[in-house]
Amino acid sequence: MDSNVVVRSSSPPSHEGIRMVRTAIRLFLVLVVFGGCVLIYVMMPTNTYRQIWLPRIRAEAGSSTYFGAQGSTLLFYTFPIMFIAVMGCVYLHLGKKITDYKIESDGKTNRIAVWKQPMLVKGPLGIVSGIELTFFIMFIALLIWSISTYLTNGFKIITPQSAAKSHEKVWEAKLESASLRLGVVGNICLSLLFFPVARGSSILPLFGLTSEASIKYHIWVGNILMVLFTAHGTCYIIYWAVTDQISQMIKWEKTGISNIAGELALLSGLALWVATIPRIRRKMFELFFYTHYLYIPFMVFFIFHVGVGYAGIMLPGFFLFMVDRYLRFLQSERRARLVSARILPGESLELNFAKSPGLKYNPTSVMFINVPSISKLQWHPYTVTSNSNLEPEKISVVIKGEGSWTRKLYQVLSSPSTSARIEAAVEGPYGPDATHFLRHDNLVLVSGGSGITPFISIIRELIFMSTAFQSKLPKVTLICAFKHSSDLTMLDLILPMSTTTPYDISNLQIQIETYVTRDTQPKDNSMNLRSIWFKPLATDEPVSAILGPNHWLWLGLIITSSFMMFLILIGIVTRYYIFPIDHNSNKIFSSPLRALFNMLAICMSIAATASAAMLWNKGSNAKELKQVQHIEASPPRGSEVYNAERELESLPQQSLVQATNVHYGQRPDLKRILFECKGSSVGVLASGPKKMRHEVATICSSGLAENMHFESISFSW
Template sequence: MLKWDKTGISNVDGELSLVAGLVLWATTFPRIRRKMFEVFFYTHHLYILFVFFFVLHVGISYASIMLPGFFLFIIDRYLRFLQSRSGVRSLFARVLPCQTVELNFFKCKGLSYNPTSIIFMNIPSISKLQWHPFTITSSSNLDSDKLSVVIKAEGSWSNKLYPLLSSPSPVERLDVSIEGPYGPASTDFLRHDMLVMVSGGSGITPFISIIRDLIHKGLTSKSKNIPQVLLISSFKTSTDLTILDLILPISGAPSQLSSFGLQIEAYVTREKHPMNQEKKKIQTVWFKPNPSDAPVAPILGQNSWLWLGAIISSSFSIYLIFIGILTRYYIYPIDHNTNKVFSLSSRAVLHMLFICVVIVITGTAAFVWNKNTNERETTQIQNIEGTTPMASPNSWYSNADRELESFPQQSLSQTINVHFGERPDLQRFLFERKESSIGVLVCGPKKMRHEVANICSSGLAANLHFESISFSW
């Protein structure tokens, strides 16, 4: 038997909400969150029960304090759900001998994102439930119709992906769903005279997108204030050096890119001299197109802020109108505010139901409208150009094949200095630079990030501006 107080509120609701909150809190400890991430991730879906029982316990009047944030969260979560239900078109994968793959997807030209943005990816053939975040390595400006991510085989999920693509008979079709991109609203790297990027292992991936974006600005902008780039990368073995071949874009002219000031200092820490082995080439795996797949596109189209504002305002207005009509013409004539027929808990349930219904209606309408618009625009572009990956895959693939085989390696050969059996002297690299403003970006192990932070904050060089890019979950 549930015990109700005089206002019709169940004490059990508060206890259940408290239990759900304690479970959420217990799984946030770093030891659980990092070593048992799936436990942390799936347990946090209990927030639904936590919010539900919390509203039942305190009533909709008190819960209105958190209504604006809760309303926006439901809209965001539902739009992400709609985007994740659609498959995206996989173009090709570049398989590196260092247990790393680069996945490339077809995207609409209206999709724009900033460097260091991420996407959440799901591959049903590996796991239907797991979604993993990856840094986008392509530039939305330089690669107008392609989005790429680099994945290194380091966990159970990625260790299942690599054999699928590196085997003698790789998969012919790769079904992928994507959420995003998500990223910073702006990145102003041009304010510095020079950028020093320090990476360890797979921490080089966010710097690939930054370098490509700077290349685009250097090729299109008349300004000469494009900062020079010094990339300091540490790897365990010489095989890992092949990831440097992914830095430059597939398309472009080497003569134009030679003017871009890029210097790479690569350190191989576990080998004292170059291995006398034949360098393995990057393997390219092409995927057959699936007619049901669509290019990666912004979920609400190019005018996403206007559409989002329309969803928020219209759904909230409809919610207020519906709940007002229900209260005035149905609840009040029966209950007369006595809470004997319709308790505060039952009213809270009605409010939550109406909120979810109006968000589903308005969000679905906006999503379907923009999806149809994107499909029409994509079809028009195909008919005009006639050589897109969907319209004429053979010609597009063959042209890209020639670029993949020759371009990156030829352009990078003169910019890389490889050091074996040692670690980079980061203090020397940073203190010897005399530019007035140096942006120091670091992505890698925690120890490396702390070392660079201590150097920049030592006060011995006033021109160093530190920024850490960390992907610890």
Template sequence: MAVAAWWVMVASGGRGGRGGDGSSGDDGTNGAIGGEMTMMIKGIAVLVFIGYLFLWVITPTYVYKQKWLVKIRAHTTSTYFGPQGTTMLLYTFPVLFIAVVGCVYLHFKKKANQNRDEGEKGATNENLSMWRRPMIIKGLGIVSKIELAFFFMFIALLVWSFVTYLHVGFAKITPQSAAKKGEQVWQSKLDSAALRLGLVGNLCLAFLFFPVARGSSILSLFGLTSEASVKYHIWLGHIVMTLFSAHGFCYILYWIVTNQTSEMLKWAKTDISNVAGELSLVAGLILWATTFPKIRRKMFEVFFYTHHLYILFVVFFVFHVGISYASIMLPGFYLFLIDRFLRFLQSKGNIRLISTRVLPCETLELNFSKSQVLNYTPTSIMFINVPSISKAQWHPFTISSSSNLEPGSLSVMIKGEGSWSKKLYQMLSSPNPVDRLDVCIEGPYGPVSTNFLRHDMLVMVSGGSGITPFISIFRELVYTTETLKRKAPKILLISAFKDSTDLTMLELLLPASGVPIELSKLDVQIEAYVTREKQPMTTEKNTVSSIWLKPNPSDAPITPILGQNGWLWLGAIISCSFVLFLLSMGLLTQFYIYPIDKNTNKVFPLGSRAVLNMLLMCASIMLTCCIGFWWNKKKNAMDSKQIQNMEGATPISSPNSAFYNADRELESVPQQSLHLSTNVHFGERPDLKRMLFEQKESSVGVLVCGPKKMRHEVANICSSGLASNLHFESISFSW
């Protein structure tokens, strides 16, 4: 408990402001300490992670099962936890330790302000860039060689585990042992193979929930983001359900050929529960059926609601195998539960929506008020819910603003492409638009740091609303040149639009908040392509208007969910909740479960033990999350009082599009500079191969966001090896 108290004390203190140069407000000591400690802390976490992976490698072996595990249990099994304690020590504790250490690492990294490191250039980075080159694999999409290597290593681990399990299991099957069970040898081997398929499936299940914990310290520790890691969740999900389906099918076949179909209705109190396993599998199959692209894209709500069957899937899985064995897959789900409950707490309040810019191409830019202590990186995302449209639907949108250039506001761009976004556009663009809107959010989520400054040039290729992440990058580079007085990479923005009205999206490159900026120091060139029109279409309807809303006084600005020292608070929640769970479960086992097992002839039912574990686990997580959230909510409320009420402010509007109507008088020097740097091409598509190969700078970062065909084309060009200076920067927004 002393450790927990230290966590809370550290997390609640040290509220230093950010200086004008984007650095910490401390005197430099923290930066020095952070710079020295980050690598050491990360090294510790990596070593523990390697040990955790090695544990999975040796788990199927005979030596581990019959010798090492027996010795470990002899020294760790107690009346407080029994065999469950050994499983949690080996499989749960290392991952939670990595998560907590990762929180400390990310805290020091944030204090050291390493997000503006330009990166090292040289042979090492050149060699690493070869491994980062994109590859297009059917069924996997765009992946780097590093991702592909780890994917094949994981498949190799699955094959190794299955083969080793079979080798150990089949060695025990003889004609004599099969005869004792009244079976043939092949039937006993089918039973053994079915069991091993489930064991290998459990390995995948142990990693399944890591990629979907949006605020995970483990993902950030290894430089991953939740939106980019969703594909790993998809891969693992397909593998998990394939293995579990084979596991269930083989057992059903085994029961049929051995005349044991009654086993399908067995719910043993002290052994494996077959009924619970079947219910878990059915929930998983229904969930799995709706995840395939054709169903997910055409019937998103069906996919969204059926995906909540993961709750039944996990609960019945625990009933099926028992809580002791389920502790093997516990850490990933445990971290997911913490993240999910924190998101639930954050989503309960209404956010102050200041204004919106309405574009003629059925596009909105929503501008929210935010606390100045909330910092996020370019390409971050945020989930938005509008209860008046749907209380259940949450949609992810890329943030288009820069937390450095616009410290008091946060913006997202929403293109009216689905029923939800079209309803929102109609509400705000009608002749009598609403004067306020209840909005709930989750996030923002994004990379801990970006390394765009390490390139000499950035080529950003977008299609339609895919320009959104590049707006945030553009505004961040404006801040780099105007405020930090640092040299930014040259920018080439290649944007393809269907109609000329979509050109108004380019106006969002400049913020609506009236931030005094100049573009004279930024070397930018914009090549805009309108593919469906041969010439510009002039009409009075192509105007951009700004609407200022009247939020309620109770609406709050967007604040960091766990305060400025959020990573330390997250580490405190993880460690304190797990300690609280261990204490409560240990005491319950010692003084309630163990006396029943010891003093009676009955064994305490595994199902009841599982229920108690799940209830205490959820209670521990909810209690610690609520304490951390409400503590920081009070501090956030104090900060919110300092944010000026922007009601009644005069918007900086652009009644006509500077990019659509080139003959109109431009409103400002930045708009004029941006307009002069823009070339509009009608009736053609960009020749991406030629345009990329024309760039002769020594290091060219290439980013793409848009339709699948465009992403694959750019990835193919960068991976061709014909231009060694092209470095594909992977970003993902395919939820």
């Protein structure tokens, strides 16, 4: 849970000790280790680093017969980040031991919340908070500092005399120097590129981030990276052209820089970059999705281009991403047991998967789904609507037919000739480490269309808390806008359909304001509902954590063991194969071959350790998985919420129907609704279309209501 929230429920003394340990770990990792890494990047362009620090480091670490010059890069750039990742796993594992819930916020939380308010709403960066804007400005300042310092120091040594010795003009020598420095600064971006897209990252939670919310950072860094690398390649081509060295473009050196490898890497990156243009991504998602696999040749040829020594600067982020990617691959190889599907009007689906009772996740978590019969390669993310506490044996997602893939799935399931089984695979769920929305007095959830799905998971969590803890919870106002009245059936998903845990929402204050924008009167859609139950196969498995209930400890073990195995492999190869060639003969060992050895060692290390951990956990969890192979559940009920003539039996004191107002032919007056919300702290969460999220963010950042704290839940992947 959020460490900045005061606990009102009883808390054992051991929990306070765990919190103190977690706080100490977090402060040490973020302030000391990460701060030291930032200092290194700040000092890299300076003469102090290049003329004093680097020679000493290379003298100590670079003289190793096991790692050679690569040793200094591993020591300075890779070890600190790996240490943060492993200790982050310990931090997250300790957080799972804290089971009590935190309700009220303190003054420190409110002060921090001011920095989380939107500072920019419209523009190329989207909705940006004060903290995000501050760190973005600091990152841009680092890049400007680096390139300006590199250029200043590089141009100082370029004189007419030095240029004449190379048969160059001064401006040509400066062009070459600038070209090189652009690539060096681009590598700073590359070192950060893969951290936001590691879905099971142990580093992002240390900064209060999730992989879903960090996608925009990946986009920002990726765009800057491609600008720098494109400028780097273009300037070199111009330099070779004006100095009659155009033949350099087709050279693949056995030692040093391989130009043609860099060009192949740049071409792969450019093709990937073009496909990320928003219009292409929205209209041709398949093209965007498939071209993203070009990151593989991009990284391979980049390592061939610069060599393993320099590539070690970006190694930590890529190594951790590869660990995460391989674990996702192992999970995706399983066939998830799809128990049932519910066909809703408006081309909407609810898919219900069997899950292991030991799998826990927080509200607003995301699960990636693949249906091989539609596309073997495409994976699409959807918010999990079920609650792991109320529904321990089921995990559900809602899919809205808004693209070609989702429409094909809807057509397959809604067809009367649908077979008794459909194959599916899943990755995840991935979600936040803490439930932070509990600190508010009032919770306003603003959604448009399928944007209601993350709020279903939040409301179900509040239902569980109102039943289990009998604590004071924030008052909830759900504002949802739909295009057609047929979409109103999505409100039926707010309450769990069938659970083994009884629940009571008499303590939950909730008001639902629904707006149907294109229909002026209600329409009867009850006859369009349909439920499908699928026959399982013996090979189907419930959705479960790939590394079991102690996932974070196992992940820390995988990171540690795979990295150590990588070091052992390259140490053996260097000591007994590369070192003798470099030092006992007149030959110099090929840089591309050495790079190939390193890439193979990384892949072998990660595959061996992660596979062993997965097989160990699969064996230990076999009994639990077997218990949920024969889940039987009652058929889902029909549409109830927007039909005011029916009363829900699960609400003994208040009907959800009575708490729901439907407005036809109207759009919500968001400014009026939000300004009428009372309370010292009003949490405003917006999910859905970009225009709607920007409107809510503009209202919250206007300064007219200081008690509002905005958060955007975006579906922009």
